[in-house]
Amino acid sequence: MTLPSSGVLDFNSIRAEFGSPSSNVYMNLYYRGGPYTYNVPANAAITTSSTGQLSVSNFYNTEGTTKYAYGPGGGYNTGGKVPQQSYGIGGTGLPAMSDTSCYVGSTSGTMTVFYTISGVIDNFFFTFTPSGKSNSQFTSRSIYCYNTSGTLIQHMTTSASCGNGSTSIEPSGSYSFFNDNVRAGIDGTTLATFSTGSTTGSQLNTTFAIKAF
Numbered sequence: 001m002t003l004p005s006s007g008v009l010d011f012n013s014i015r016a017e018f019g020s021p022s023s024n025v026y027m028n029l030y031y032r033g034g035p036y037t038y039n040v041p042a043n044a045a046i047t048t049s050s051t052g053q054l055s056v057s058n059f060y061n062t063e064g065t066t067k068y069a070y071g072p073g074g075g076y077n078t079g080g081k082v083p084q085q086s087y088g089i090g091g092t093g094l095p096a097m098s099d100t101s102c103y104v105g106s107t108s109g110t111m112t113v114f115y116t117i118s119g120v121i122d123n124f125f126f127t128f129t130p131s132g133k134s135n136s137q138f139t140s141r142s143i144y145c146y147n148t149s150g151t152l153i154q155h156m157t158t159s160a161s162c163g164n165g166s167t168s169i170e171p172s173g174s175y176s177f178f179n180d181n182v183r184a185g186i187d188g189t190t191l192a193t194f195s196t197g198s199t200t201g202s203q204l205n206t207t208f209a210i211k212a213f
Contacts, residue, residue, distance in 0.1 A: 002042070002063050002067075003059055005060050009057075009060060011056060014030065014056065017063070018030055018036045018064040018065065019036055019065065020036070027055075030046065030054065031046065031054065032044075032046040033048045036064075036065060037064075038065055038070060038146075039146065039148055039149065040146045040209055040211065041152075042062055044150070045059075045061075046059065046062060066102070066103075067211065068209040068211055069097055069099060069100055069101070069111040069114065069209070070097070070207075070210070071090075071095060071097040071098045071099065071114075071207065071208070072089070072098060073087060073094070073095065073115075073204040073205055073207060073208055074088075074093075074095045075202065075205045076092060076093030078092075078093075082119065082120060083119060084117055084118065084120070085117070085118050085119065086117045086118075087116050087201070087202050087203070087205045088114050088115025088116055089113065089204070090113030090127070091117065091125070097112050097113075097114070100112055102210060102211075102212065103213040104128055104135075105138070105212070106137060106213070107130070107137045110128070111126060111127065111128050111212075112127050112129070113126055113127035113174070114126045114145075114204070114210055115204060116197075116198070116200065118199065123176060123178045124156065124177035124178075125174060125175060126143075126175045127173050127174045129173045131170070131172065131173035132162070132163050132169045132173070132175070133163070133165055133166075133169045133170065133171055133173075134163070134165045135163050136164070138158055138162045138163030138169060138175075139158065139160060139161075139162055139163040139164065140157060140158060140159070140162070140190065141157065141162070141212060142155065142156075142157045142212070143155070143156050143158070143212040144211040145203070145204065145208045145209065145210050145211075146209050147208050148206070148208075152196055153196065153197060153203040153208060154194070154204065155194070155195040155197065156192065157193050157195070158175070158180060158192050159181060159184035159190055159192040160184060160187075160189035160190040161180070161183045161187045161189045162175075162180050162183075167182075168180030168192075177192055177199055180192045
Protein backbone atom coordinates (compact mmCIF):
# COMPACT_ATOMS: atom_id res chain seq x y z
CA MET A 1 0.00 0.00 0.00
CA THR A 2 1.06 3.64 -0.45
CA LEU A 3 2.79 5.09 2.61
CA PRO A 4 0.67 7.51 4.69
CA SER A 5 0.68 11.25 3.92
CA SER A 6 0.94 12.28 7.57
CA GLY A 7 1.32 10.92 11.09
CA VAL A 8 3.83 8.39 12.33
CA LEU A 9 6.22 6.99 9.71
CA ASP A 10 9.28 4.94 10.60
CA PHE A 11 12.12 3.20 8.78
CA ASN A 12 10.51 -0.23 9.11
CA SER A 13 7.43 1.04 7.23
CA ILE A 14 9.65 2.35 4.43
CA ARG A 15 11.49 -0.96 4.23
CA ALA A 16 8.18 -2.88 4.08
CA GLU A 17 6.88 -0.65 1.24
CA PHE A 18 10.03 -0.48 -0.88
CA GLY A 19 11.68 -3.80 -0.08
CA SER A 20 15.31 -4.51 0.71
CA PRO A 21 18.08 -6.93 -0.29
CA SER A 22 18.53 -8.33 3.23
CA SER A 23 18.22 -7.44 6.87
CA ASN A 24 21.25 -5.15 6.48
CA VAL A 25 19.44 -2.09 5.11
CA TYR A 26 20.15 1.63 5.31
CA MET A 27 18.45 4.82 4.12
CA ASN A 28 20.76 5.41 1.14
CA LEU A 29 19.35 2.31 -0.56
CA TYR A 30 16.20 4.28 -1.31
CA TYR A 31 17.36 7.19 -3.46
CA ARG A 32 14.85 7.86 -6.24
CA GLY A 33 15.93 6.17 -9.46
CA GLY A 34 17.68 3.34 -7.64
CA PRO A 35 16.62 -0.32 -7.70
CA TYR A 36 14.13 0.07 -4.84
CA THR A 37 12.60 3.46 -5.69
CA TYR A 38 11.27 4.09 -9.19
CA ASN A 39 11.46 7.64 -10.55
CA VAL A 40 7.73 8.31 -10.75
CA PRO A 41 5.70 11.39 -9.73
CA ALA A 42 4.52 9.83 -6.46
CA ASN A 43 8.17 9.67 -5.34
CA ALA A 44 9.15 13.20 -6.38
CA ALA A 45 9.98 14.21 -2.79
CA ILE A 46 12.74 11.58 -2.60
CA THR A 47 16.09 12.93 -3.79
CA THR A 48 17.90 11.33 -6.75
CA SER A 49 21.34 12.57 -5.71
CA SER A 50 23.73 10.23 -3.92
CA THR A 51 25.10 13.32 -2.16
CA GLY A 52 21.65 14.50 -1.05
CA GLN A 53 20.23 14.00 2.41
CA LEU A 54 17.46 11.44 2.78
CA SER A 55 15.13 11.50 5.76
CA VAL A 56 12.04 9.58 6.79
CA SER A 57 9.87 12.63 6.07
CA ASN A 58 10.75 12.37 2.35
CA PHE A 59 8.72 9.17 2.14
CA TYR A 60 5.26 10.41 3.07
CA ASN A 61 2.69 9.39 0.43
CA THR A 62 5.28 7.53 -1.68
CA GLU A 63 4.93 4.20 -3.51
CA GLY A 64 7.10 1.10 -3.65
CA THR A 65 8.11 -0.89 -6.71
CA THR A 66 5.48 -3.63 -6.20
CA LYS A 67 2.83 -1.19 -7.47
CA TYR A 68 4.56 -0.83 -10.85
CA ALA A 69 5.63 -3.16 -13.62
CA TYR A 70 9.01 -2.13 -15.03
CA GLY A 71 11.27 -3.02 -17.89
CA PRO A 72 13.67 -2.09 -20.69
CA GLY A 73 11.55 -1.23 -23.71
CA GLY A 74 12.93 -1.74 -27.19
CA GLY A 75 11.97 -1.81 -30.85
CA TYR A 76 11.59 -4.55 -33.46
CA ASN A 77 10.80 -4.47 -37.16
CA THR A 78 9.73 -7.71 -38.85
CA GLY A 79 10.99 -6.56 -42.25
CA GLY A 80 9.72 -8.15 -45.46
CA LYS A 81 7.08 -6.89 -47.89
CA VAL A 82 4.54 -6.10 -45.18
CA PRO A 83 6.68 -5.05 -42.20
CA GLN A 84 5.33 -4.48 -38.71
CA GLN A 85 7.05 -2.20 -36.21
CA SER A 86 6.78 -2.92 -32.47
CA TYR A 87 7.90 -0.93 -29.43
CA GLY A 88 7.78 -1.91 -25.78
CA ILE A 89 8.23 -5.04 -23.69
CA GLY A 90 7.38 -8.71 -24.19
CA GLY A 91 6.35 -8.84 -27.84
CA THR A 92 8.21 -10.71 -30.58
CA GLY A 93 11.80 -9.48 -30.75
CA LEU A 94 11.34 -7.18 -27.72
CA PRO A 95 13.03 -7.32 -24.29
CA ALA A 96 11.37 -9.11 -21.37
CA MET A 97 9.76 -7.34 -18.42
CA SER A 98 12.26 -7.09 -15.55
CA ASP A 99 9.72 -6.41 -12.77
CA THR A 100 6.35 -8.04 -13.47
CA SER A 101 4.53 -7.41 -10.18
CA CYS A 102 1.95 -4.60 -10.32
CA TYR A 103 -1.63 -3.59 -9.64
CA VAL A 104 -4.55 -2.79 -11.91
CA GLY A 105 -6.85 -0.84 -9.65
CA SER A 106 -6.97 -2.88 -6.47
CA THR A 107 -6.16 -6.15 -8.28
CA SER A 108 -2.58 -7.33 -7.74
CA GLY A 109 -0.91 -9.61 -10.24
CA THR A 110 1.79 -9.76 -12.89
CA MET A 111 2.25 -7.94 -16.20
CA THR A 112 4.53 -9.63 -18.74
CA VAL A 113 3.63 -7.97 -22.06
CA PHE A 114 3.21 -4.25 -22.81
CA TYR A 115 3.83 -2.99 -26.36
CA THR A 116 2.53 -1.19 -29.43
CA ILE A 117 2.52 -2.53 -32.96
CA SER A 118 1.94 -0.78 -36.28
CA GLY A 119 1.54 -2.18 -39.75
CA VAL A 120 -1.60 -3.62 -41.34
CA ILE A 121 -3.53 -2.83 -38.12
CA ASP A 122 -2.20 -0.43 -35.48
CA ASN A 123 -2.71 -1.88 -32.01
CA PHE A 124 -1.59 -1.87 -28.39
CA PHE A 125 -1.36 -4.89 -26.10
CA PHE A 126 -0.74 -5.78 -22.50
CA THR A 127 -1.01 -9.10 -20.67
CA PHE A 128 -2.01 -9.21 -17.01
CA THR A 129 -2.48 -12.25 -14.77
CA PRO A 130 -5.07 -12.85 -13.37
CA SER A 131 -7.21 -11.93 -16.37
CA GLY A 132 -9.40 -8.85 -16.12
CA LYS A 133 -12.03 -10.27 -18.48
CA SER A 134 -14.81 -9.98 -15.88
CA ASN A 135 -13.22 -7.52 -13.49
CA SER A 136 -14.59 -3.99 -13.09
CA GLN A 137 -11.10 -2.78 -12.04
CA PHE A 138 -10.25 -2.78 -15.77
CA THR A 139 -13.24 -0.61 -16.78
CA SER A 140 -12.20 2.90 -17.94
CA ARG A 141 -8.82 2.28 -16.29
CA SER A 142 -6.05 4.84 -16.87
CA ILE A 143 -2.62 3.32 -17.47
CA TYR A 144 0.48 5.52 -17.22
CA CYS A 145 4.09 4.93 -18.30
CA TYR A 146 7.04 6.93 -16.95
CA ASN A 147 10.59 6.84 -18.26
CA THR A 148 13.65 6.80 -15.98
CA SER A 149 13.53 10.62 -15.75
CA GLY A 150 10.01 10.42 -14.34
CA THR A 151 8.48 11.88 -17.52
CA LEU A 152 5.06 10.65 -18.64
CA ILE A 153 5.55 8.96 -22.03
CA GLN A 154 2.22 7.16 -22.38
CA HIS A 155 -1.26 7.56 -20.92
CA MET A 156 -4.07 5.41 -22.23
CA THR A 157 -7.52 4.67 -20.83
CA THR A 158 -9.43 1.47 -21.46
CA SER A 159 -13.01 1.65 -22.69
CA ALA A 160 -16.17 1.60 -20.59
CA SER A 161 -16.76 -1.95 -21.90
CA CYS A 162 -13.39 -3.31 -20.77
CA GLY A 163 -13.60 -5.69 -17.81
CA ASN A 164 -17.25 -6.53 -18.41
CA GLY A 165 -16.57 -9.98 -19.87
CA SER A 166 -15.93 -8.52 -23.33
CA THR A 167 -13.38 -9.67 -25.91
CA SER A 168 -11.08 -6.71 -25.11
CA ILE A 169 -9.45 -9.01 -22.54
CA GLU A 170 -9.18 -12.70 -23.35
CA PRO A 171 -9.18 -15.40 -20.64
CA SER A 172 -5.38 -15.53 -20.97
CA GLY A 173 -5.25 -11.95 -19.69
CA SER A 174 -4.23 -10.45 -23.05
CA TYR A 175 -5.67 -6.97 -23.70
CA SER A 176 -6.08 -5.53 -27.20
CA PHE A 177 -6.76 -1.82 -27.79
CA PHE A 178 -8.29 -2.66 -31.17
CA ASN A 179 -10.64 -5.31 -29.76
CA ASP A 180 -11.53 -3.03 -26.87
CA ASN A 181 -12.79 -0.35 -29.22
CA VAL A 182 -14.63 -2.85 -31.43
CA ARG A 183 -16.49 -4.06 -28.33
CA ALA A 184 -17.12 -0.50 -27.11
CA GLY A 185 -18.47 0.44 -30.54
CA ILE A 186 -20.92 -2.47 -30.43
CA ASP A 187 -21.96 -1.58 -26.88
CA GLY A 188 -22.16 2.15 -27.59
CA THR A 189 -19.86 2.94 -24.64
CA THR A 190 -16.90 5.30 -24.25
CA LEU A 191 -13.95 4.24 -26.41
CA ALA A 192 -10.43 3.47 -25.25
CA THR A 193 -8.17 6.48 -25.88
CA PHE A 194 -4.57 7.67 -25.80
CA SER A 195 -3.99 11.04 -24.10
CA THR A 196 -0.19 10.75 -24.40
CA GLY A 197 1.54 8.47 -26.89
CA SER A 198 -0.27 6.32 -29.43
CA THR A 199 -0.58 2.83 -30.91
CA THR A 200 2.00 3.73 -33.56
CA GLY A 201 4.57 5.85 -31.65
CA SER A 202 8.04 4.91 -30.46
CA GLN A 203 7.43 6.24 -26.94
CA LEU A 204 7.97 2.78 -25.45
CA ASN A 205 11.45 2.37 -26.93
CA THR A 206 12.99 3.12 -23.53
CA THR A 207 13.10 1.77 -19.98
CA PHE A 208 9.82 2.62 -18.26
CA ALA A 209 7.54 1.96 -15.27
CA ILE A 210 3.84 1.14 -15.70
CA LYS A 211 1.14 2.42 -13.33
CA ALA A 212 -2.45 1.13 -13.56
CA PHE A 213 -3.90 1.82 -10.13
